[in-house]
Amino acid sequence: MSAPEVRIALHEVSHAYRQGARRVQVLEGVTERFHAGEFAVLLGRSGSGKTTLLNLLGALEVPERGEIEMLGHRLSSADEASRAAFRRQHVGMVFQSYNLVPTLCAWENVALPLTLLGIPLAEAYPRALEELTRVALAELADRMPDQLSGGEQQRVAIARAIVHRPPILLADEPTGNLDLETALDVVARLVEVVRAHGITLLMATHSLEVAGHADRVLRLQGGRLVAAPPP
Numbered sequence: 331m332s333a334p335e336v337r338i339a340l341h342e343v344s345h346a347y348r349q350g351a352r353r354v355q356v357l358e359g360v361t362e363r364f365h366a367g368e369f370a371v372l373l374g375r376s377g378s379g380k381t382t383l384l385n386l387l388g389a390l391e392v393p394e395r396g397e398i399e400m401l402g403h404r405l406s407s408a409d410e411a412s413r414a415a416f417r418r419q420h421v422g423m424v425f426q427s428y429n430l431v432p433t434l435c436a437w438e439n440v441a442l443p444l445t446l447l448g449i450p451l452a453e454a455y456p457r458a459l460e461e462l463t464r465v466a467l468a469e470l471a472d473r474m475p476d477q478l479s480g481g482e483q484q485r486v487a488i489a490r491a492i493v494h495r496p497p498i499l500l501a502d503e504p505t506g507n508l509d510l511e512t513a514l515d516v517v518a519r520l521v522e523v524v525r526a527h528g529i530t531l532l533m534a535t536h537s538l539e540v541a542g543h544a545d546r547v548l549r550l551q552g553g554r555l556v557a558a559p560p561p
Contacts, residue, residue: 334365337498337530338387343396344553345382356382357393358553366497367528369521371541373558374550380534383550384500387532388421389413401497418446422491422529424520426503428483430475430490437462437471440489447494461489465519481512485519492523499524501533505540517543 345357356379364370372380385391386398389405392413397406401420405413422443430439440458445451462468465485475483484504491499501520505513517540524531533540541547542560549558 334367336363337366337368337401338362338364338532339399341397341399343386343393343398345379345386345391345393345395347382355553357386357550360396360553360555362548362555364530364532366530367525368546369524369531369533369544370546370548371544372532372534372548372550372555373536373541374534378550379553380550381502384423384502384532384534387498388423388500389417418443419494420496420498422494422496422499424484424487424491424499424501424504426506428475428480428487428507430483430486432475435472435474436467436478436486439475439486440493443490443494457493458489461493462486464523465489480507481516484508484516488516488520488523492527492529495527495529497529499529499531501531501535503534503536505535505537510537510539513537514539 340360340362343357343360346353346355372383374380386393392406397404403416405416431442434442437455437458440461441454444454444457459468459471462471465488467482467485470478470482478486505516508516521543523529535541547558547560548555
């Protein structure tokens with residue numbers, strides 16, 4: 331049996347951010363690989379660098395040192411336009427704050443990545459409905475975000491993140507605003523989609539219950555990624 335495809339490779343990645351006049355080193359020489367179909371959880375205290383790492387993997391930032399290779403593309407040396415194009419086509423992102431467009435209904439929010447890729451609305455609409463059905467929200471397709479509960483908004487955000495079938499999905503504390511029962515339901519639906527399509531999922535979370543669903547648990551500690559025992 332052949333080894334799983336390497337989707338993400340980090341080579342000696344280091345990064346810091348400014349906190350006022352102070353420089354805070356959050357990543358130091360991180361080297362790691364993530365494979366096709368893998369669900370990996372990133373644990374760590376607030377400020378440990380989880381969001382920074384996801385921003386780097388989402389091509390929103392570039393590391394100060396080291397190299398990030400995703401799907402064979404070296405993003406660390408790519409310009410901003412190239413990184414944005416890569417992100418639109420190959421990366422889905424889910425955030426704690428949902429980030430739904432308040433003036434668009436549920437299906438329009440889900441269809442947004444497709445329209446940004448130039449797919450006609452006549453094709454985007456049924457694909458958006460298909461994803462809303464997958465997360466059990468088809469009957470709420472015409473609702474505006476403020477007419478949805480937190481769990482429903484997060485399920486819309488998940489449908490939006492995977493509607494264009496990205497090979498890589500990044501989730502930053504996606505259940506942080508949800509009660510435990512709703513959070514576990516959201517994660518179960520997310521994992522179902524990931525397994526069905528062989529998506530590589532990296533999720534930052536504080537929840538040990540959520541981490542219990544992962545294939546691999548890593549902890550950011552002292553700027554480095556270290557393997558953590560299953561919860």
